[in-house]
Amino acid sequence: MIHQRDFIMKTIVIIGGNFSGFTTALELKRKLKNQARVIVVDKRDYFLFIPSLIWVPFGRRKVADIKVDSVQVFKKYGVEFVHQEVLSVDLQQQQVRLKEGFLGFDELVIASGPKVDFEVADGLREYAHYIGTPKGAEKMGEALEAFKNAPGPIVIGATQSAGCMGAAYEFLFNIEEWLRAQKIRKKVELYWITPEHYLGHFGIDGIPLGESMLKGFMKMFNIHYITEVGVEKMEQEKIYLTNGQQLDYKLAMLMPPFIGADYVRQSPDLKAAPNGFIPVKENYQHEDYDFVWAAGLAVNVKPPFKAGKVPFSVPKTGYPSDETGKIVAENIYRKLSGKGSFIKKPWGKIPALCVMDAGKKEVIIVANHLFKPRTFAVMIPNVFYDVFKVLFEKYFLWKTKNGYAHLP
Ligand SMILES: Cc1cc2nc3c(=O)[nH]c(=O)nc-3n(C[C@H](O)[C@H](O)[C@H](O)COP(=O)(O)OP(=O)(O)OC[C@H]3O[C@@H](n4cnc5c(N)ncnc54)[C@H](O)[C@@H]3O)c2cc1C
Numbered sequence: 267m268i269h270q271r272d273f274i275m276k277t278i279v280i281i282g283g284n285f286s287g288f289t290t291a292l293e294l295k296r297k298l299k300n301q302a303r304v305i306v307v308d309k310r311d312y313f314l315f316i317p318s319l320i321w322v323p324f325g326r327r328k329v330a331d332i333k334v335d336s337v338q339v340f341k342k343y344g345v346e347f348v349h350q351e352v353l354s355v356d357l358q359q360q361q362v363r364l365k366e367g368f369l370g371f372d373e374l375v376i377a378s379g380p381k382v383d384f385e386v387a388d389g390l391r392e393y394a395h396y397i398g399t400p401k402g403a404e405k406m407g408e409a410l411e412a413f414k415n416a417p418g419p420i421v422i423g424a425t426q427s428a429g430c431m432g433a434a435y436e437f438l439f440n441i442e443e444w445l446r447a448q449k450i451r452k453k454v455e456l457y458w459i460t461p462e463h464y465l466g467h468f469g470i471d472g473i474p475l476g477e478s479m480l481k482g483f484m485k486m487f488n489i490h491y492i493t494e495v496g497v498e499k500m501e502q503e504k505i506y507l508t509n510g511q512q513l514d515y516k517l518a519m520l521m522p523p524f525i526g527a528d529y530v531r532q533s534p535d536l537k538a539a540p541n542g543f544i545p546v547k548e549n550y551q552h553e554d555y556d557f558v559w560a561a562g563l564a565v566n567v568k569p570p571f572k573a574g575k576v577p578f579s580v581p582k583t584g585y586p587s588d589e590t591g592k593i594v595a596e597n598i599y600r601k602l603s604g605k606g607s608f609i610k611k612p613w614g615k616i617p618a619l620c621v622m623d624a625g626k627k628e629v630i631i632v633a634n635h636l637f638k639p640r641t642f643a644v645m646i647p648n649v650f651y652d653v654f655k656v657l658f659e660k661y662f663l664w665k666t667k668n669g670y671a672h673l674p
Contacts, residue, residue, distance in 0.1 A: 286562025289591030389500030418516025426496030429579030443625030
């Protein structure tokens with residue numbers, strides 16, 4: 267039995283309202299009802315289904331197709347929304363400093379995802395495309411239109427310290443498929459560059475048969491690949507790699523590393539790891555403060571593998587982001603109600619559940635744990651159509667529009 271007085275005046279502020287923050291907020295409200303204020307603060311006033319951005323450059327999706335009016339969903343379920351940028355956090359005062367004003371909190375959830383570190387190599391910001399934002403994906407689409415009339419070499423990949431290799435692999439196979447559809451494939455040399463020790467490492471030390479499957483794809487689609495390599499610098503139409511090689515290119519799309527949001531690094535109280543992510547215990551509570559929590563990409567996750575010649579990081583994908591949002595909501599609920607012990611599930615023990623699009627083909631990745639040791643791990647190719655990726659998108663957009671954050 268929960269006593270209403272336990273919750274009176276408790277205010278929970280969640281910074282970030284996309285995958286992990288959206289789930290945390292709606293789950294908290296579902297569990298606590300009117301017994302606590304749940305406030306989401308986000309500089310963006312919509313939910314964005316980021317995994318479908320890879321289709322925007324090819325015109326297969328418009329940005330509007332993958333947006334949800336999350337403010338209306340929050341309103342429907344009684345979650346308050348503040349459309350502002352967070353500038354810093356003061357844990358002594360228990361206040362979030364906004365561009366205009368402050369927000370006080372009893373419990374704070376950091377769900378603000380990443381900042382993209384374009385500074386990892388000179389020239390990256392100026393010369394490489396990045397499809398991880400609506401603007402970046404649309405700009406890539408415009409560049410492809412121009413490219414059709416003057417094709418040349420294309421370089422796709424991930425830089426040193428990157429962790430989101432999966433999205434870059436998806437884009438690689440989508441562009442290969444697009445080149446064939448445009449009937450210009452034979453005019454284009456296609457290169458894949460990656461910091462991974464081997465193809466299909468993905469920052470999780472691979473999945474059985476993954477490397478051989480990807481090698482087979484590279485051979486079948488005539489894609490040149492270089493592993494264990496980083497980007498030294500980029501110039502217009504030339505990339506200098508850390509192994510001394512130089513690649514000429516007409517078009518490049520590279521996945522840089524993700525680091526913590528600016529306000530995290532500007533808030534010494536948060537004691538962020540050097541990469542700007544939040545150090546948490548197995549229950550997603552801050553290592554040093556029991557009223558601070560983190561979910562999703564903002565969580566600091568130590569790589570479970572030895573660094574090779576070129577550093578790279580772990581992927582923090584949508585499924586674990588959603589899962590950690592649920593765990594944080596349940597643990598805050600248990601804390602405030604004084605009930606039971608916390609749920610503990612380290613990042614690496616969350617199941618892996620992911621569909622990697624491969625350009626109207628796909629690979630389904632399922633494992634009982636993201637990190638080794640695992641008792642079950644498979645990669646299932648589907649060469650007929652990317653039906654599961656499309657179904658997953660439709661399901662997730664439906665679930666989000668309806669505020670059914672409790673569903674898997
Ligand atoms: C191109 C691409 C493709 C991907 N494809 C897949 C895929 O196929 N499958 C998969 O599982 N994962 C995929 N991912 C990863 C997936 O997008 C992330 O796991 C997920 O977005 C993480 O959710 P999050 O809520 O932690 O962070 P985000 O989704 O990044 O949300 C963070 C929120 O915080 C807000 N915010 C940040 N800073 C501030 C601030 N200072 N003040 C206020 N608000 C702030 C942002 O506006 C944003 O709304 C992909 C990622 C990329 C880039």
